[in-house]
Amino acid sequence: MILAMLLLTSTTITKVMAQNKVKQTAGRDQLGAFAPKFAELNDDVLFGEVWSRTDKLGLRDRSLITVTTLVSMGITDSSLIYHLQEAKKNGITRDEIAEVLTHVAFYAGWPKAWAALRLAKEVWADETTASDDRSAFEHEMFFPIGQPNDAFAEYFTGQSYLAALSDTQIPVYNVTFEPGCRNNWHIHHANKGGGQILICVAGEGWYQEWGKPARKLLPGDVVNIPVGVKHWHGAAADSWFAHLAIEVPGEKSRNEWLESVKDEDYYKLK
Numbered sequence: 001m002i003l004a005m006l007l008l009t010s011t012t013i014t015k016v017m018a019q020n021k022v023k024q025t026a027g028r029d030q031l032g033a034f035a036p037k038f039a040e041l042n043d044d045v046l047f048g049e050v051w052s053r054t055d056k057l058g059l060r061d062r063s064l065i066t067v068t069t070l071v072s073m074g075i076t077d078s079s080l081i082y083h084l085q086e087a088k089k090n091g092i093t094r095d096e097i098a099e100v101l102t103h104v105a106f107y108a109g110w111p112k113a114w115a116a117l118r119l120a121k122e123v124w125a126d127e128t129t130a131s132d133d134r135s136a137f138e139h140e141m142f143f144p145i146g147q148p149n150d151a152f153a154e155y156f157t158g159q160s161y162l163a164a165l166s167d168t169q170i171p172v173y174n175v176t177f178e179p180g181c182r183n184n185w186h187i188h189h190a191n192k193g194g195g196q197i198l199i200c201v202a203g204e205g206w207y208q209e210w211g212k213p214a215r216k217l218l219p220g221d222v223v224n225i226p227v228g229v230k231h232w233h234g235a236a237a238d239s240w241f242a243h244l245a246i247e248v249p250g251e252k253s254r255n256e257w258l259e260s261v262k263d264e265d266y267y268k269l270k
């Protein structure tokens with residue numbers, strides 16, 4: 001009977017905090033007229049009493065058990081989709097469900113895990129990992145990300161990467177910033193000539209000169225940074241960003257690195 005009730009597809013499990021009860025109406029909604037006792041047992045006993053005993057075992061653990069049990073029985077229909085959705089709501093991450101189903105595959109059977117993984121992939125489709133975001137950005141960008149920009153890390157907030165595109169004649173670098181990453185305020189000095197040109201290639205970023213409002217940067221934008229002007233550049237808080245950096249040749253050109261861009265100034269940019 002319990003197993004049969006587990007198979008019901010149903011509406012959202014709602015926690016009623018005051019009573020700490022799980023409210024379930026799927027039984028009555030779907031089978032109330034046809035099988036009223038079954039509907040009552042599903043809503044009031046399975047969910048109302050068993051799932052509700054969260055002081056004994058939390059919803060996250062109950063979701064893990066339920067998903068494992070369904071997959072073990074080879075139940076990979078809409079009831080599994082429902083319980084995968086509940087598992088996600090109850091805090092199981094994409095990486096965790098992949099690990100759970102990989103583990104279950106060895107005990108319950110490979111084809112069952114295959115079927116379940118295909119459903120889980122859909123349920124967790126909107127949840128990406130940091131490495132997904134990085135590879136998506138890499139695919140969108142024409143130039144390589146390169147290597148972690150360790151040599152200049154002390155002048156950056158967050159992680160940046162550097163790829164040398166041209167290292168003879170005029171040096172050209174592709175600089176990639178993770179979301180939230182930006183360089184410190186700095187000045188490109190030179191006795192004659194000098195300055196820097198930025199050509200934005202992917203993502204969304206910011207450029208700001210001291211005392212002026214920040215300028216939003218999108219792919220294709222070009223920034224001409226005059227010699228001697230204090231400024232910073234970097235990613236938007238919620239986006240990867242990359243620009244080519246071209247050092248304009250000059251006599252005795254050098255960079256002066258200054259203070260970091262304060263969080264309270266950076267995170268209010270919109």
Ligand code: MN
Binds near residue numbers: 186188196225231233
């Ligand atoms: Mn600069």
